[in-house]
Amino acid sequence: MSIVNAADHAANPAHLDTSTGLDNRKMAFWTFIGSECLLFGSLIATYLAYKGRSLVGPLPHAGRTLTGQQAEGILDIPLTSLSTFVLLMSSLGMVLALAAVQRADRKGAITWLFATAGLGLVFLGFQAYEFNHFYHAGLTLQTNLFGSTFFLLTGFHGAHVLVGVIYLGTLGMLAVKNQLGPERSMSVEIAGLYWHFVDVIWIVIFALVYLIK
Numbered sequence: 001m002s003i004v005n006a007a008d009h010a011a012n013p014a015h016l017d018t019s020t021g022l023d024n025r026k027m028a029f030w031t032f033i034g035s036e037c038l039l040f041g042s043l044i045a046t047y048l049a050y051k052g053r054s055l056v057g058p059l060p061h062a063g064r065t066l067t068g069q070q071a072e073g074i075l076d077i078p079l080t081s082l083s084t085f086v087l088l089m090s091s092l093g094m095v096l097a098l099a100a101v102q103r104a105d106r107k108g109a110i111t112w113l114f115a116t117a118g119l120g121l122v123f124l125g126f127q128a129y130e131f132n133h134f135y136h137a138g139l140t141l142q143t144n145l146f147g148s149t150f151f152l153l154t155g156f157h158g159a160h161v162l163v164g165v166i167y168l169g170t171l172g173m174l175a176v177k178n179q180l181g182p183e184r185s186m187s188v189e190i191a192g193l194y195w196h197f198v199d200v201i202w203i204v205i206f207a208l209v210y211l212i213k
Helices: 003-011 024-050 077-102 106-136 145-176 182-211
Strands: none
Touching (some): 024 145, 024 182, 077 106, 077 145
16 A cells, blocks of 8 residues: 555545445445346336236226227326425435535434435325225226236335335434444445435336326
8 A cells, every 4th residue: 555545544444445446335336226227127118018008997097998998097196296206305315414424413414314214204105195096996916917017116116215214214323323423424325325226216217107198
């Protein structure tokens, strides 16, 4: 290790000398996100491949089934737009949480970590309400191709949001115990990468499923 690198390492204990100049944990997490992109890509492609091929209703938007029957649209776009806004605002909370941890602002870190997790729970509440409404309207996994692909895609995304909420809640508890200082900011940064990834995936799902007829 050169004198310059040694001095840099002393000034920044979290620094790791790697061939890429990035923390190994971040590199591993980017690899994980790449695999998740492939998984969500296959789920989205499956939804699009079967879109408009349902033999019976309900359908996402008002129209006719392949048998020629008229079916009503079941998606509540205004409600889902509100839940989408909530999830996007949680990304702002994640940015503020990381900034608070990096500047050793314990109170700010606690506030924004739990606020972000709370917004994630609100989003999940919207999704649970939507699923319950669809069930009572006659749409289940077995009803038609739309139901099967829709519940699989959005349910899988919801599971990712739940994992993120648990992750953020754990970090929040560490902050409460004063165990989340600037030296552990990489843990929060990785959580942020995950959370922003979940948000971006939802934007794609919202556009393709809810907005495009």
